[in-house]
């Protein structure tokens with residue numbers, strides 16, 4: 001089924017929604033050991049989009065189906081309920097906003113407020129009923145290597161370069177043992193969007209360890225950082241490694257490529273009317289707030 005976005009009315013003020021989310025992020029910055037809500041909002045925007053299947057255009061961000069418990073309780077999304085709860089007050093404040101627009105705008109706002117690149121965002125996703133909830137099992141598992149990651153992203157037609165750029169979002173936040181069976185980083189938790197993920201991958205010493213949930217992860221003792229097996233795969237695989245090096249050496253290139261592939265991710269499967277121009281939101285700082 002083709003998802004055609006609703007034509008934007010000039011009555012809506014999306015910068016106002018952005019500001020409400022960004023202000024709430026500032027007010028609740030002690031969440032998750034002072035990581036704040038940025039990381040979990042970014043992960044939520046990826047999970048609502050990562051259910052997309054190019055073969056039948058099912059799933060994806062359009063219908064906002066994450067709001068239904070079958071999708072919300074996907075075991076691979078454990079912990080994202082915190083992001084959903086954070087957005088509930090925004091949902092109430094702007095009843096004209098669809099859930100698909102809310103979940104994706106949450107991620108865009110979080111990336112920009114954590115000093116990341118400007119993400120051009122288009123509106124018009126339309127809520128779909130519970131019957132349209134995609135099955136669980138469409139999101140990736142963290143336990144495997146490069147072949148798994150490459151074949152997983154074939155469902156999005158993402159190239160090696162796009163996969164490496166997209167995964168740079170793992171500079172943000174942390175793994176929580178009770179959510180995913182992985183844990184860390186244990187200090188210097190990150191809520192600044194930068195190319196540090198690639199730098200760390202290349203420059204630090206990574207030791208494979210079995211964690212308290214019995215899963216193998218890669219730990220760096222000095223900095224207290226960790227990498228999932230799927231993170232470390234980008235270092236192990238020579239085709240991915242080429243792009244890891246490019247992004248470690250050039251943050252502007254990373255920002256440019258991340259913007260492109262993240263926009264693709266949150267818009268997969270959606271036809272936007274030409275009237276729906278991409279919004280380039282100002283950060284609170286740029287508005288002198």
Ligand code: HEM
Pocket residue numbers: 035039040042043046078079140141142143149166167169170172173174175176177179180181182228230262
């Ligand atoms: C191979 C693909 C991926 C796998 C297997 C994966 C897996 C995971 C796992 C296991 C966690 C820890 C969750 C927890 O314990 O709370 C996590 C966290 C996170 N992921 Fe991914 N992820 C993938 C791709 C992505 C993408 C494409 C993005 C965004 C563009 C993303 C953004 C995040 C963020 C921001 C966090 C931190 C969340 C927090 O601090 O609460 N991930 N990921």
Ligand SMILES: OCc1cnc2cc[nH]c2c1
Pocket residue numbers: 170171172173174175184185224225226227228231
């Ligand atoms: O240690 C940095 C780091 C590594 N991997 C992940 C995965 C999610 N957040 C992360 C943060």
